[in-house]
Amino acid sequence: MKTKKSKGPDAKERILDVSEELFANGSFASVSVRSVTSKAEVNLSAVNYYFGSKQGLFHAVYVRRATLMNHERLHLLHEADEKAQAEGRDILLSELISAMLTPPIFWLCDEEKGFSVYIRFLARAYLEESSDMDKVLRQEVDVFDRFVPYFQKIRPELTKEDIYWRIHFMMGVMHHTINHFHRISLLSHKACEKGSSEDTRDRLVNFCCEGF
Amino acid sequence: MKTKKSKGPDAKERILDVSEELFANGSFASVSVRSVTSKAEVNLSAVNYYFGSKQGLFHAVYVRRATLMNHERLHLLHEADEKAQAEGRDILLSELISAMLTPPIFWLCDEEKGFSVYIRFLARAYLEESSDMDKVLRQEVDVFDRFVPYFQKIRPELTKEDIYWRIHFMMGVMHHTINHFHRISLLSHKACEKGSSEDTRDRLVNFCCEGF
DNA sequence: GCCTATTCTAAACGTATGTTTTAAACAGGT
DNA sequence: ACCTGTTTAAAACATACGTTTAGAATAGGC
Numbered sequence: 001m002k003t004k005k006s007k008g009p010d011a012k013e014r015i016l017d018v019s020e021e022l023f024a025n026g027s028f029a030s031v032s033v034r035s036v037t038s039k040a041e042v043n044l045s046a047v048n049y050y051f052g053s054k055q056g057l058f059h060a061v062y063v064r065r066a067t068l069m070n071h072e073r074l075h076l077l078h079e080a081d082e083k084a085q086a087e088g089r090d091i092l093l094s095e096l097i098s099a100m101l102t103p104p105i106f107w108l109c110d111e112e113k114g115f116s117v118y119i120r121f122l123a124r125a126y127l128e129e130s131s132d133m134d135k136v137l138r139q140e141v142d143v144f145d146r147f148v149p150y151f152q153k154i155r156p157e158l159t160k161e162d163i164y165w166r167i168h169f170m171m172g173v174m175h176h177t178i179n180h181f182h183r184i185s186l187l188s189h190k191a192c193e194k195g196s197s198e199d200t201r202d203r204l205v206n207f208c209c210e211g212f
Numbered sequence: 213m214k215t216k217k218s219k220g221p222d223a224k225e226r227i228l229d230v231s232e233e234l235f236a237n238g239s240f241a242s243v244s245v246r247s248v249t250s251k252a253e254v255n256l257s258a259v260n261y262y263f264g265s266k267q268g269l270f271h272a273v274y275v276r277r278a279t280l281m282n283h284e285r286l287h288l289l290h291e292a293d294e295k296a297q298a299e300g301r302d303i304l305l306s307e308l309i310s311a312m313l314t315p316p317i318f319w320l321c322d323e324e325k326g327f328s329v330y331i332r333f334l335a336r337a338y339l340e341e342s343s344d345m346d347k348v349l350r351q352e353v354d355v356f357d358r359f360v361p362y363f364q365k366i367r368p369e370l371t372k373e374d375i376y377w378r379i380h381f382m383m384g385v386m387h388h389t390i391n392h393f394h395r396i397s398l399l400s401h402k403a404c405e406k407g408s409s410e411d412t413r414d415r416l417v418n419f420c421c422e423g424f
Numbered sequence: 425g426c427c428t429a430t431t432c433t434a435a436a437c438g439t440a441t442g443t444t445t446t447a448a449a450c451a452g453g454t
Numbered sequence: 455a456c457c458t459g460t461t462t463a464a465a466a467c468a469t470a471c472g473t474t475t476a477g478a479a480t481a482g483g484c
Contacts, residue, residue, distance in 0.1 A: 011431085011432085025341060026241075026341055027239030027240070027241055027242060027339075028239070028242070029238075029239055029241035029242035030239060030240070030241035030242075030341075032470075032471065032472085033471080033472060033473085034470080034471075034472090042432085043431095043432055043433055043434080044433090044434090044472095044473095045432085045433080045434090045473080045474080045475090046431090046432075046433095047472090047473095048472080048473060048474080049431075049432085050431095053472080053473080054472065054473090124339065126391075127239075127336065127339065127391055129237060129238055129242075165415055166419065168388075168389070169385050169388070169389070169415075169416070169419045171388065172384055172385045172386075172387070172388025172389055173381050173384045173385050173388070173423075174384075175384070175388055176380075176381070176383065176384025176385070176387055176388055177380070177381070177384055179338075179339055203377055203381075204381070207378065207381045207423040207424075208423065210422045210423045210424075211385075211419040211420065211422045211423035212419075212422075223461085223462085244440075244441065244442085245441080245442060245443085246440080246441080246442090254462080255461095255462055255463055255464080256442095256443095256463090256464090257443080257444080257445090257462085257463080257464090258461090258462075259442090259443095260442080260443060260444080261461075261462085262461095265442080265443080266442065266443090
């Protein structure tokens with residue numbers, strides 16, 4: 001019997017928003033259920049009520065936006081593919097890489113929605129040792145598999161192994177860029193500042209294209 | 213009054229070894245002082261006795277090998293520089309990048325000593341939010357500064373900003389490779405296995421060279 | 425207005441945490 | 455042997471943790 005909630009913008013959603021942010025800034029263990037519930041202004045037991053456990057909450061944060069992001073990736077891939085076919089040419093390496101990296105990078109720089117927080121959350125989630133995470137990552141792996149044939153088509157000299165390694169490296173650059181977005185200015189003694197999303201994306205895509 | 217210790221290979225060192233490993237596999241918060249002391253077979257209070265606090269222990273783990281690693285980097289840089297001068301040529305880009313990446317990557321693949329654990333520890337430490345870490349990273353930043361003029365010499369078309377960005381990306385690929393060393397086989401459906409240290413290093417250096 | 429399922433609240437539980445304290449054991453130096 | 459500084463030991467401290475429980479509040483369906 002679905003009803004309207006009492007407390008404004010849905011307590012459940014508010015918990016997800018808050019924990020997304022906290023998990024983005026700290027490790028799983030360093031974020032307490034109490035810090036979540038107090039910041040979300042819900043009762044302590046709400047987390048266990050809605051998500052069963054702290055681990056369940058973490059999982060829910062991941063799932064909420066993962067599907068959407070991977071759909072965006074596949075959508076961009078599809079678009080680029082159609083455009084290439086229409087122009088009677090192969091898909092470009094930069095288009096492939098851009099399709100993989102643009103959703104997270106754009107989300108990262110998206111100030112308005114909570115997506116930027118999600119991307120930082122994701123990059124951190126990859127480091128959690130929970131055996132859950134491997135299962136959770138499956139979805140992303142499946143998406144990448146869809147890209148592999150395209151890479152092979154335009155770089156036939158590469159083995160599958162080569163391609164997986166390079167995708168692996170690309171994700172590395174990306175996650176690092178995300179996790180240390182704020183540290184580039186420290187490294188460069190303020191020579192570099194956080195630029196626009198396009199600037200960051202272009203630098204990143206460029207680096208990866210050449211590396212590939 | 214410096215004396216010989218009673219319990220074999222120095223309790224203090226044993227604590228560092230154990231916590232290095234535990235911090236390499238989990239976040240700061242997820243590692244308990246008790247798990248350290250019990251695995252190191254020392255009394256619970258030993259951590260606070262030797263290092264003042266858990267945070268102090270973490271810091272000590274970092275410091276123990278950081279200086280050595282950065283010395284190795286500078287040593288390789290110096291070697292390459294001398295070799296290039298002797299041959300009357302500019303230093304190669306690959307030599308520069310190799311000097312930065314070889315120490316951590318070789319340590320990573322070094323089965324014998326505890327260095328491999330340290331490298332994983334390091335990559336994780338970068339993500340700890342403690343304001344301490346920024347100070348701790350200064351040392352590495354200083355080393356990279358020594359490399360910048362060389363990059364500028366052989367790539368005069370690049371601005372300092374460009375160079376910092378690319379060093380930034382390189383560290384990203386490296387840390388990711390380290391943190392997800394075990395996951396490459398998951399991503400590739402077992403197509404890729406953890407190869408030799410040379411293989412990994414070469415792939416990595418190559419990717420970074422081209423990206424640069 | 426009553427019923428039922430859902431949501432929220434407050435309190436408590438048991439355990440694990442980092443740190444401190446107090447005292448015992450120990451190892452040279454003289 | 456005695457002293458002194460260092461290291462180990464066991465216990466206790468206070469707090470923070472994730473989770474559970476039992477009951478109050480709430481909202482629609484009829």
